[in-house]
Amino acid sequence: MIPLYTQRTFGSKPRINDEITLPLWKGIVAFLEKMEQKNFFAESYPEGCMDNQTDIWSTDTNKLSDELEIYTELTWPLKTTKESDNYFEDSQPYIPTKYEIFDTLELLFQKISTPSNGFYHTFCRHHHLIFTNDNIAKTEFSTQINDLFNAKGMIYEFNPTNGHVETVVGEETKQLISNALAGKMMDAQYKGMLETACIQITNFRIDIAYQGLEKLWDAYERLKCYFDPKNQKEKSISASRIVALFGDNLLFQTEVNEEMRKLTELGNALRIRHSETYQLALTNHKQIHYLFRRCLALIVLIQDQISISNM
Numbered sequence: 001m002i003p004l005y006t007q008r009t010f011g012s013k014p015r016i017n018d019e020i021t022l023p024l025w026k027g028i029v030a031f032l033e034k035m036e037q038k039n040f041f042a043e044s045y046p047e048g049c050m051d052n053q054t055d056i057w058s059t060d061t062n063k064l065s066d067e068l069e070i071y072t073e074l075t076w077p078l079k080t081t082k083e084s085d086n087y088f089e090d091s092q093p094y095i096p097t098k099y100e101i102f103d104t105l106e107l108l109f110q111k112i113s114t115p116s117n118g119f120y121h122t123f124c125r126h127h128h129l130i131f132t133n134d135n136i137a138k139t140e141f142s143t144q145i146n147d148l149f150n151a152k153g154m155i156y157e158f159n160p161t162n163g164h165v166e167t168v169v170g171e172e173t174k175q176l177i178s179n180a181l182a183g184k185m186m187d188a189q190y191k192g193m194l195e196t197a198c199i200q201i202t203n204f205r206i207d208i209a210y211q212g213l214e215k216l217w218d219a220y221e222r223l224k225c226y227f228d229p230k231n232q233k234e235k236s237i238s239a240s241r242i243v244a245l246f247g248d249n250l251l252f253q254t255e256v257n258e259e260m261r262k263l264t265e266l267g268n269a270l271r272i273r274h275s276e277t278y279q280l281a282l283t284n285h286k287q288i289h290y291l292f293r294r295c296l297a298l299i300v301l302i303q304d305q306i307s308i309s310n311m
Contacts, residue, residue, distance in 0.1 A: 001147045013153035015168045018206075018285055022080070024152045025095045029078045031144050032108065036061065036076075040141075043131045044111035049121060055128040057121070072096075072103045102156075102165040102204060105145060109163040112137045138163070155285055156204050166202040167209060167285060173201075176296045183303035184310075186226055193219035194299070201292050206285060213288050216295055217267045223302060224260070245305045259298055266291065 003012075035041065039059050045067070047060040065076035074096055082094040096104075114137040117127035142160035149156050157168050169177070177198045185191040193215050200212030227238035239260060246253040267273040271281040272291075282288050 001143075012150055015150075015153055015155050015170075016286065017153045018155050020095055020098045020101055020154075021152065022093050022095055024148060024154070025101065026080050027148045027151075028101065028105070028145070029080055031148070032078065032104075035108075035112065035141070036064070039115040039129055040112050040137050041108065042115055042129055043113045049124060049126075049128060051121070051124065055119075055121075057124070057126045057128055068104065068107065071107055072100045074100055074104055078104075099205070105158065105165060106163055109138060109141055109158075112141055135160075165204045167204050167289075169202055169289065173289070173293050173296070176293065176300055177201075179300045180296055180303065183300060184307045186223055190219055190222045193222065197292075198296075201289070206288070209285060209288050210282065213282070213292050213295075214272055216292055216299075217272045220263065220295055220299055221267070221273070223299060226302075226306060242302055242306075245302075245309050256298075256301070263295055263298060 036059055041064055042056055042059040045060045045063040046056040047058040049055040049057050061076050069075050079094050081091040083091050095101075114132040114134060115129045116132060118130040119128045120126075121128060138160060142158045142163075145158040149158070155168050156165050158164075159166050180194060181198060185194075197212045197216035197219060200208050200215060203209050203212070224239045224242065225235055227241045229235040229238045243253060243257045243260065246256050269279065270291075271279040282291070
């Protein structure tokens with residue numbers, strides 16, 4: 001979508017919202033209804049011609065609704081209001097849970113395809129549809145949904161490659177992830193921890209993103225064991241040897257030592273490395289992503305320094 005005046009003048013809204021509002025839900029419903037009316041779901045939910053059921057001419061919305069209800073408990077047409085039990089009361093706004101909404105988007109993304117008019121059936125006064133084996137429909141789908149997410153400053157984006165709703169992590173974080181995964185890996189277990197963390201952090205579900213942060217802290221604690229300690233005391237020695245790698249700049253070395261100490265304290269005090277009742281849990285994506293970026297930046301710094309020391 002071409003940027004509107006406020007976007008051109010002030011830039012896009014910050015991506016900080018994590019709850020679906022009624023205007024956004026209405027926008028999503030309007031877009032999906034338009035796609036259905038244009039028969040983008042007709043190949044997956046075909047309505048056959050009365051003369052020959054194998055000739056598709058439209059979308060069978062009953063089939064669409066049945067499958068939607070199986071996987072999301074929503075029905076077609078999608079609702080934006082909830083009827084009152086009392087006839088004298090106005091209907092109330094209705095928004096499904098964001099999990100139901102995202103499941104709906106991911107399901108319909110799998111079912112979408114590009115229709116075009118084929119043979120014109122004179123007697124029934126309709127075209128039989130043919131479907132193109134391309135990504136035009138999926139590209140339009142993901143682009144439109146992402147435009148809606150962006151317009152409302154949502155922290156989510158729709159990935160057109162895998163059809164998943166993911167959490168926006170920002171270009172700086174994406175670059176950190178790329179640098180981390182391209183760096184020197186301590187061992188296979190460390191590599192697995194780091195890869196899992198970088199995948200999970202993009203998930204729109206806060207519990208999965210939280211797991212990504214926990215897994216990143218596991219990788220960080222393992223990285224501190226780079227010099228192969230045999231017990232907890234030797235782990236402290238290994239961590240000190242890592243700090244010593246930054247000895248060419250004593251002030252910076254002090255900062256690295258302090259950051260390693262602080263992250264260790266945060267991992268123990270917050271519900272990241274342990275789950276005791278007295279630990280404080282993180283409550284939203286912003287907190288999780290802040291700590292993820294902070295820890296990952298230190299990991300990349302240490303990995304790069306280890307690589308330099310081994311040259």
